[in-house]
Amino acid sequence: MVKQNYAIIGLGRFGGSICQTLIAGGAEVLVIDKDEARVNDYKNIATQAIIADAQDENTLRSLGIRNFDHVVIAIGEDIQASILVTLMVKELGVKYITAKAQNEYHARVLTKLGANKVVHPERDMGIRIGRNLLSKNMLDYLDLSPEIKVAEIKITQNFLIGKSLMELDFRKNFALNVIAVRRNKKIEISPAPSEALNLNDSLLVVGLKKDVEHFSQLMDR
Amino acid sequence: MVKQNYAIIGLGRFGGSICQTLIAGGAEVLVIDKDEARVNDYKNIATQAIIADAQDENTLRSLGIRNFDHVVIAIGEDIQASILVTLMVKELGVKYITAKAQNEYHARVLTKLGANKVVHPERDMGIRIGRNLLSKNMLDYLDLSPEIKVAEIKITQNFLIGKSLMELDFRKNFALNVIAVRRNKKIEISPAPSEALNLNDSLLVVGLKKDVEHFSQLMDR
C-alpha cells in the first residue's frame, strides 16, 4: 500500500486534531498556518510544518500542494480565506479536498468550488450532544441513513428486568435487533438468547430511527 | 414526563446547534450570549434569549439558573470566562452541567469545578474525520468502548463478490458480526444468510476494534 500524504491548512482545534489522528495512523502530514505559535505546537508532530498565509498561491505551488492526495482546509472564522484557498487548491489539481464550513451558505460555496467533502464539526457535535441531553438513557448513536440508527440504550424499566432476550423478543415487540449487551464495563457481542437483562445493562440496538427513539423514550420514563 | 428545561451559555456554532436540537426535541431552552447579534439570531428559535455577560453572578441569579435541569456552557476562546461561569453555575446548585473545553488542561479544571460532562467538539470531530480520511472504505463508526467498534465498511475486494454471507462466514473468518447491508441507498437490517455480496455494497459490522480495522484495511488494498 502506498503511504497516503495529506496537507492540512489551518491548525485550530479541528485541524490540529486531524493532524494528530493522521500521524497516529502512519500518514505523512504537511501542516500550514499563518500563526507561528500554532505551527510551533505541531512542528514535532507533523511531518512538515510551515508558517505561511495559504491565500498566497505561490506558497501553495512551491509547497507542491498539487502532489498531495488529500488536502484539508480547516480555516474557521475567516470565511473569505477558506473560500479563496479552496478555489486555489482545486485549481492546482488536488484530487480530494475536505473543507470546514461555518454555515450552510459557506458550505454551498465550498461545494460549488469543488470541495469533495464539506464538514460542520461544531454543528454536528452540537446535534450529537443535544440528542444525548434529550434522552438521558441513549448513550451514543450512529445515524446510518435518514431512517436507520444504531444506538446504545440503558435498560431502566422493571418490566424488562430478569427476562431473557428470547422472552422479550425485541425484534417482534420493539422492531429492534439487539447487537450487543453492555453489563458493568463488559460488552458481549451477539448475546445468547437466554441472556437475562439486569437493571442498568445497556443494549446496542439497530432499527428504524422511529423505533430506536420510541424504545429510548420508553427507557426515559 | 415533565418537560426538561435547559440553559445554554454561549451561542457559537456549537451552542447554537445544541439549542436547535433541543428545541426540535420539544424542550424549553434559555440562551444567553453577550453578543447581541448572536442573541438576535436565536430569539425566534429559543424559548427565551438574553443578551448578558454570564460572568455576572447577579444576572445568573436573576435568570433563575439554579432552576434549570441542565446548563450547557459553550463558551470557547475565553477560557477564563468558561471557568468562572462553570464555577458560579455549580455553586448556584445546577444538577447537570455540560461544558466545552479547549484543551486537556481546561477540561481538567472544568471537571474539578463540578462539570458533569466535558466535551471537546472540534477535537472529537477531528478524530472522526481523520479516521475517515485514513480509511477510504470505512464510512462511519461508533466506538462502543476502547475495544469494541461498530463500523460501516465498503466491500471492494473481488474475493468477496458474489459470495453469500453464509459462505463468507464473517464471524469465523473475520471475527465480525454483520448487522446490516447497504446496497445502493437501501439498508437491509439482519440480512439473510443467503444474501450474496455485490461490489460497493457496504456492511455494518460490530467487533473488536482490531478486527474491524483489519477488515477495513483489507478493503483499502
Ligand SMILES: Nc1ncnc2c1ncn2[C@@H]1O[C@H](COP(=O)(O)OP(=O)(O)OP(=O)(O)O)[C@@H](O)[C@H]1O
Ligand atoms: N489564510 C490563512 N492561512 C493559513 N492559516 C490560516 C489562514 N486563515 C486562518 N488560518 C488559521 O486557521 C486556523 C483555524 O482558524 P480559526 O481559529 O478561525 O478557526 P476555528 O473554526 O475557530 O477553529 P477551531 O474551532 O478548529 O479551533 C487558525 O490557527 C488560523 O491561524
Ligand SMILES: Nc1ncnc2c1ncn2[C@@H]1O[C@H](COP(=O)(O)OP(=O)(O)OP(=O)(O)O)[C@@H](O)[C@H]1O
Ligand atoms: N462571558 C460571556 N457571557 C456570555 N456569552 C459569552 C461569554 N464569553 C463568550 N461568550 C459567547 O460564547 C460564544 C462562543 O464563544 P467563541 O466564539 O469564543 O467559541 P468557539 O469555540 O469559537 O465557538 P464555536 O466553535 O462553537 O463556533 C460567542 O458567541 C461569545 O459571544
Ligand SMILES: [Ca+2]
Ligand atoms: Ca478559533
Ligand SMILES: [Ca+2]
Ligand atoms: Ca445521554
Ligand SMILES: [Ca+2]
Ligand atoms: Ca469562535
Ligand SMILES: [Ca+2]
Ligand atoms: Ca470552533
